[in-house]
Amino acid sequence: MSSFEFPGEYYEIMRRDFRPLAAETEFLASFVAPGGRVLDLGCGTGTNLRELGARGFSCVGVDQSASFIDYARKAGGPGVAYVHGKAEEFVADAPFDLVYSLFMTLNYLPRQELRPLLERTRKHLSPGGRLVLEFGHLLNFVENYQPHTVAHHRAEGVLITRLARQSVNPHAANWRNEETLLVRGPDGQVAMYDNFFDQSVLTGPEVRELLTETGFTVTAEYGGFRKEPAPGHGRGPLVIVAAPTEEFTA
Incomplete structure (x- = not known):
């Protein structure tokens, strides 16, 4: 359960103190070809999507906060559309080349909803597409x-x-x-x-296992958005990149 119904402009201010927007943008853009389609599950106020849209990507953002989606729509940005709703209920009308979920959005879901979300997300991806997950771990x-x-x-x-x-x-x-x-x-x-x-409270092994079981292959893991290696001591951020497993059958 979560509630983020406060003005989006205040979230934007707080976000700046937590998140490296320039590094996030470069990181995400590196996994999709120019002009590709991008889906942000848990887009908040659309901060990442505005940056990606300005680079020529076609972007869709989904978030369950009416306040944040309202702010995102008013903030505008080229090539960006927003959907008010739950990430686990979103249905795409065309495949995406990159799907990502950042800033612990994955953690907000009850455990029993993680598998259905990942199964649906795999179907959202085009062949050769990539899924990027950042989540809070133990x-x-x-x-x-x-x-x-x-x-x-x-x-x-x-x-x-x-x-x-x-x-x-x-x-x-x-x-x-x-x-x-x-x-x-x-x-x-x-x-x-x-x-x-x-x-x-998720763990790395738990998420890797779920990805494998829902038809993904982990292609890379990083300790941040500058593609630094995930530290051996297990502290700090964990960013997992995965691709649909070609031979997977539901």
């Missing part, structure tokens, strides 16, 4: 766990104070994050938003 959660956190994000006269409470259900391998966002706008007015999300 040591990310272990090392980053703090019962309470306070963070500040600033940009364009806006101050966002994020108050977060984290709790873990070890028996369900579930991580819940409950946030209150206090936003002071350029006019000095203050608004408050509640935000929460549940995340499944």
Whole structure:
């Protein structure tokens, strides 16, 4: 379960403090030929797609947050279309050359929905296409766990104070994050938003096994978007690139 119904412009500000947009764009673009079709599952406010669309790719983004999709549509961008809905329910009308899911979108799904999502995603891909998955794995959660956190994000006269409470259900391998966002706008007015999300605590072996069972072959793994090797100690980001397995039959 998750809720991201707050103004997209505030998400954009917070995202800048977390994500290397230029590196992400170069990374994603390297897996698709010029003019190719790209699908972002869990596109948020469309940040990645606007960059890829500006490079001439034909892009579709899917997200279940009405607020974020509304922001993305208003932000525009050449060659980009948006669908408000759940990633696991999206039906494509034509194949894509690249499908990706970043920033722990995969973790927001209950475990029982991962297999159907990957099976459907394989059918979205054209022959020779690529799937890119970035997700939070076990040591990310272990090392980053703090019962309470306070963070500040600033940009364009806006101050966002994020108050977060984290709790873990070890028996369900579930991580819940409950946030209150206090936003002071350029006019000095203050608004408050509640935000929460549940995340499944995944492991690398678990995701690799699911990919194999749903008709994918892992072609590369990286420890970030500059294509650095995944570190042996298992900490930090894990980005998996996979291709449809040709001989796979459902």
